[in-house]
Amino acid sequence: MGNDGGSIPDRRDLVKTKAKAEQADKQNQILAKWFYCALSKKPLQDPVVSCELGKLYNKDAIVEYLLDKTVYGDGARICGHVKSLKDVTQLRLTHNPAPPVANSDKPQAAYVCPLTLKEMNGALPFVYLSTCGCVFSAAGLRAIATPAENTPPSGSNSPPASKSTYSCPQCSKPYDRLTDVRTLNPMPEEEAGMREVMEEEAAPKTNATMATLTRKVALSLAEEEQKRKGKMTEAVASLYAPKNNSSNKKETFMTRGTFTRYA
Numbered sequence: 608m609g610n611d612g613g614s615i616p617d618r619r620d621l622v623k624t625k626a627k628a629e630q631a632d633k634q635n636q637i638l639a640k641w642f643y644c645a646l647s648k649k650p651l652q653d654p655v656v657s658c659e660l661g662k663l664y665n666k667d668a669i670v671e672y673l674l675d676k677t678v679y680g681d682g683a684r685i686c687g688h689v690k691s692l693k694d695v696t697q698l699r700l701t702h703n704p705a706p707p708v709a710n711s712d713k714p715q716a717a718y719v720c721p722l723t724l725k726e727m728n729g730a731l732p733f734v735y736l737s738t739c740g741c742v743f744s745a746a747g748l749r750a751i752a753t754p755a756e757n758t759p760p761s762g763s764n765s766p767p768a769s770k771s772t773y774s775c776p777q778c779s780k781p782y783d784r785l786t787d788v789r790t791l792n793p794m795p796e797e798e799a800g801m802r803e804v805m806e807e808e809a810a811p812k813t814n815a816t817m818a819t820l821t822r823k824v825a826l827s828l829a830e831e832e833q834k835r836k837g838k839m840t841e842a843v844a845s846l847y848a849p850k851n852n853s854s855n856k857k858e859t860f861m862t863r864g865t866f867t868r869y870a
């Protein structure tokens with residue numbers, strides 16, 4: 608029954624137990640984020656994609672979701688911002704070359720940074736490039752990042768690459784260091800920032816499209832109006848055109864043929 612003298616847990620034990628439970632919970636959350644698809648909760652399996660918020664998904668789960676938004680109950684909450692496959696980037700992940708460790712209580716990371724071979728297990732920040740999908744540890748990419756060739760080929764009219772244009776260390780595709788590096792599974796504060804960027808990017812696009820559409824509609828309406836007016840003027844003018852004006856070369860249905868008849 609406890610309370611028999613020897614087994615009264617004191618406060619310290621309780622705090623320790625609570626801390627342990629919290630630690631375990633945190634560990635489980637990390638595992639869930641880095642080893643499982645955020646949508647289907649199945650183990651990550653190639654091809655893996657990521658969204659603008661840096662979440663990891665199995666591509667087939669995203670395809671399933673896009674075909675039927677109700678297939679995963681809380682799909683809209685997890686990836687409501689993914690409207691089409693254009694909103695995700697297929698990741699180029701590097702498989703962990705280390706042999707499986709037997710009897711380990713920690714799951715072994717399936718992927719590593721190709722630059723540092725550090726495991727992608729949530730212990731270190733990892734990023735992907737939205738331009739090519741290559742995945743690196745943030746530190747590895749920072750250490751090796753090289754600006755892209757800054758001078759355009761001679762005779763070319765293209766402007767020189769901007770200062771923030773770098774080459775992907777894995778596939779050499781240029782990327783913008785300021786806008787194309789996305790953190791995988793960011794911390795809440797960083798995720799909030801990424802969400803802001805995503806929403807800002809979406810907003811002007813929509814506004815611009817609307818503005819263009821409005822302008823196009825206004826223009827075509829004005830054109831129509833102009834044409835209508837033009838036709839009217841022509842028709843009206845033809846009605847009042849002087850009949851015996853032989854110098855008037857402009858014939859209309861009212862005057863056509865009159866000269867041959869009366870000349």
Ligand SMILES: [Zn+2]
Nearest residue numbers: 739741775778
């Ligand atoms: Zn790349």
